[in-house]
Amino acid sequence: MRKNARGLTPARIGLYAFLVISAAFFLLPLYVMIVTSLKGMPEIREANMLALPHTPTIAAWVKAWSSACTGLSCNGIQVGFFNSVKIMFPSVIMSIAVGAVTGYALSLWRPRGVALLFGILMAVAFVPYQVFLFPLVRLFSFAGLNSSLPGIITVHTIFGLPTMTLIFRNYFAGIPLELMKAARVDGAGFWRIFGSIMLPMAVPIIVVAMILQVTGIWNDFIFGLVFAGRENFPMTVQLNNIVNSTQGEREYNVDMAATMLTALVPLAVYFISGRWFVRGIAAGAVKG
């Protein structure tokens, strides 16, 4: 019985004040970016960062997408967008597929010291990637994978594995063992149990894995720079090239538009999957 739950108590006012201030803190830069991207250069020179555009124009967005210069070529950030798409889809699918299978296999395998093994796996997931760069480049050039689409996809799959494996293992380890016993009595083998029983139950965790991997891979910069090769530079690398390779005047509106375009995909993932995310978790939590 919380009588004052809807009344405006001082605590509640403080809470709202805090929320409004935090929201403003995070939304202000976004606001600046959006209004700047909708202005023309003369207006930007007026240096009223917070002012709304007098004559809104999407010219900067068009330029950022299709004709901004990234180094020598001037085809806009769209090249990077499609490269990122080409890198992301196979990488996300591969890392989740492999992670789900290894996680499932490890959930069945419970020897002594298994906690230690997963501790190590977890720790490895936190080792800075920079440590691996040089050995990996040598290994990849030896295997002929360097500077290629398969190369960068392999890297993303490998580096996604510790996290993906752990997520799936922990999820599958929570599924009652009797379910698997029942399936074994029914005659299902390793793959049949995985495909018909475990995977359909894993929808909520697959959504979680997808959010992690899509945003992680889309936001990646260093692997794309090192392993993708000049032809396949992802959007993040292209964005950096647009922002940093300026001749003459710095086109803030184009930079802002290009940045917004790059951020659009992770943003969309959160907006679309956010609901799924909550729904999935809630659906799984109600009853076993």
Next chain:
Amino acid sequence: MSGIQVRSLKKSYGALTVLQEIGLEVQPGEFTVLLGPSGCGKSTLLSAIAGLDEIDSGTIEIGGEDVTDREPSQRGIAMVFQSYALYPTMTVRGNLSFGLKVKRNTRAEIEKRVSWAADLLQITPLLDRKPGQLSGGQRQRVAIGRALVQDAKLFLFDEPLSNLDAKLRTEMRVEIKKLHRELGMTIVYVTHDQIEAMTLATRIAVMKGGQIEQYASPDELYERPATLFVAGFVGAPAMTFLPGVYRAGGSPAIELDAVRVPAGSLPLAGPVGDGTEVILGVRPEHVALAEDGAVGQIVDATTQFMEPMGADTLGWFGLGSQRISARLAPQRARTVNGPVRLALDLRHASLFDKATERRL
């Protein structure tokens, strides 16, 4: 339909031996219950028969075939689990047909068997629902249905009723018994509930510490328990145990704490040595009030207290420092007070060797 033959089965987890030299034989069509307290190895034995747990040594035959090294699905068994273990993402129909699909039955055959089982268990209206939308009792039926659709030679039940409330449990118990009578399948059923065991089984194997203490019909088990453990585990209210010393001779007797009871009418298997430390086991229904004309060995006792249980009242009486219980009619129990004379019907009593805990 086929029987089981388990020979010298052993199983241990590290240093812990869970099954030691188990031998068990189940006749075709028999309803065998594995009964025992938790940790006695009954579920492990069932898992071993199902092939879900590996065993260290021994052999298992089902229907005359050695299945020791076969996968569960190759043993011709069907199983009902304690948690029901229904596939949560599939409908009831999906749950029933999954095993049949895996085993590559034709669509018509699957349809036929599913509707047969659904009809038998009255779950036809539930076929398109998911397990999450069912009540406990309905889930239980579905779990049994999933076992029934299989063309199984042997049905294994692992504490199937322990998650149901008391009323549903009684209903499902009757239902399972009915199924067994109608279909005549061979069943091995694990439970820790002795009433479930007594009501369902054609034979009960009472287990303790990884061994089978006694394997006999419910009547035999109740009337002639082979060990002290079985005597104490089976029967509610429990058998009274009175420690004493056996005196052989012309008129054999047992010296209890305060009284000396003639032992001539005890159903003994063989002669008992003079001075053997024994435990006399008497069920409450074989103790009555002498003044009501009950037959048996008369002893003097004092009334201690009464436990009304509805149909009967359990009366507790002191025999020296020992205590004995009697099953009395409720109306009669209300008038019992002070010193009484009890009649022990020793023709139905049990005598155990205190050292070996085995029946004498």
